Amino acid sequence: MFNKGLRNILLTPFLIWAGLFIFIPLIFIVWYGVTDYGGNFSLVNMGLIFKHGYLDALELSVALALISTIICLLLAYPLSLILTERQRDNTTIISLLFILPLWMNSLLSTMAWQTILESNGIINQILRLFSLPTMQMINTPGAIVLGMVYNFLPYMVLPLYISLAKIDHHILEAAQDLGANSWQTFWRVILPLSLPGAVSGITMVFIPALTTFVISALLGGGKLLLIGNIIEQEFTFQYDWHVGCALSVILMIFIVLNMLLTTAFDPLKEEEDF
């Protein structure tokens, strides 16, 4: 589309931006992560992940991020399928459904969940009204998962919806014509063809879920620490940049692993150039 010279000119601003604000900071994080306070190479801080209950936080983070991603996937598939079916009827409803949740400040909506789930929150007040036993909802892993799903669901729906909408309706009719019922059509045709969307959706939900510290701070009540909270504490309370960076590097390894795994399962990745 562009000739080479023009392309280079157009790319330059982004390259400068990426170099200054992405690549150089990344080097700093890795540098801090693998050095001690004297500036010598050391893996001591990385090794801290096995102590202090940091490992528990990492395990909990991975587990909750995984659970949230799976729940988002299970919610988003039927939702996106229904939306693609209705696509011909109304596109505004769809865009509102996707974009409206993003209008709300995520901190605000998470705080709203806090007031709903609290011991004296709305749900428990209603339960009391009917003399039913109250429930402990806030400060549980379930509350954090709820917050993650609530905040990140649009990021799963959007790529999934786009990849489902790209599937030609005639392909589904062809499957049906060849004898497949709705279930078989989904498993054999829709699912494999929408996998690229699912893959980007998984990445877009899993990464923020793994690194979040706001949701766990508000809905975990500071009792359930995720790796994100620990990194935050290292920087804001301990002022220990080396430990914070070391933990960040370990988190990055998980993110890269996630991306490698998901792209490995993407059967259509070679067809992009076609």
Next chain:
Amino acid sequence: MKGCWEMKRELIHLENVAKSFGNLLVLDEIDLTIYESEFITLLGPSGCGKTTMLRIIGGFEMPDMGRVLFDGKDITNLPPNRRPINTVFQKYSLFSHMNVEENISFGPKIAGKSADYIRDKVKYALKLVNLDGYEKHDVTKLSGGQQQRIAIARAVVNEPKVLLPDEPLSALDLKLRRAMRRELVRINKETGITFIFVTHDQEEALSMSDRVVVMNQGYIQQVGTPENVYNEPENAFVADFIGDSNIIDGVMVRDKVVKIFGREYPCVDIGFPENCPVDVQIRPEDIKLAAPQEEGFNGIVTRVVFWGMSYDINVEADGFEWLVQSTTGRTVGERVSLRVAPENIQIMSKPQSEDEEVAQDV
């Protein structure tokens, strides 16, 4: 000609089928019998309802009215996956995430056939479409013609009673299209599968079909053999749509005499009321040009186009622009006389019933 089909077994019967999308009437009063193993073509301009009719037979659309009978059984409400009918879609609709073999074996796998059976069947289907050995090829890397063949193989492998190709050749270039026409007719004769073919290309319809169903504005205009609809069109639409035609207003003075532009001519048609207004059709290849004559029907050549095999010659006479096809050229401005043999003057009744009127005018 109809006699030879009466021997055949009725396979599909559309009974007074009607379908609307919103306020738009796409099919009305459709009554059609399709016989076993025949190659029947639904022919008409876009929007005539031919694809909707095919989709009703395939089970992708429900008619608002009427029934679809298959082998005497009512299948109107049966979903596509439970009909012994397979469609070949316009844009092939192959599964891009599967190779050739996986595409073709999709149907038999769903049907729960054994691996050995499927392997043999895939081989047979590929042979049928002249693509032996293509099992492991990536369908997205095949040419349009090859993809089309795979789509046919994928349908034929299920041994359907009926195949519904929906304008399957429209995306192919002319040469390939000609080759595929022969292929489709061969597959029809070889397998005995009934073909209900949809096209807007009259040449395709005439050259491939046992019978042609000419449609316009949601109505069936005429059903007959290719010779039948070409030589004896029942109305001006059919005459105009199939091949080139000169269609003129005329009056049937009495049996075997028709009046055109104030002059009486002999023809062969009988049975019209006296002085009944009619549409008169004369094929361009049936008009012979000769030197102008004192008493003859004379005109002036206005345009000559050379097509390789023949010339299209426009002749203006009596204020009407006649189209003439001839193997000998003429020069523009030349005075000529036009001659037509009585048996080549085709008389058609003007649309009279209200429905036909609507069909023509809307």
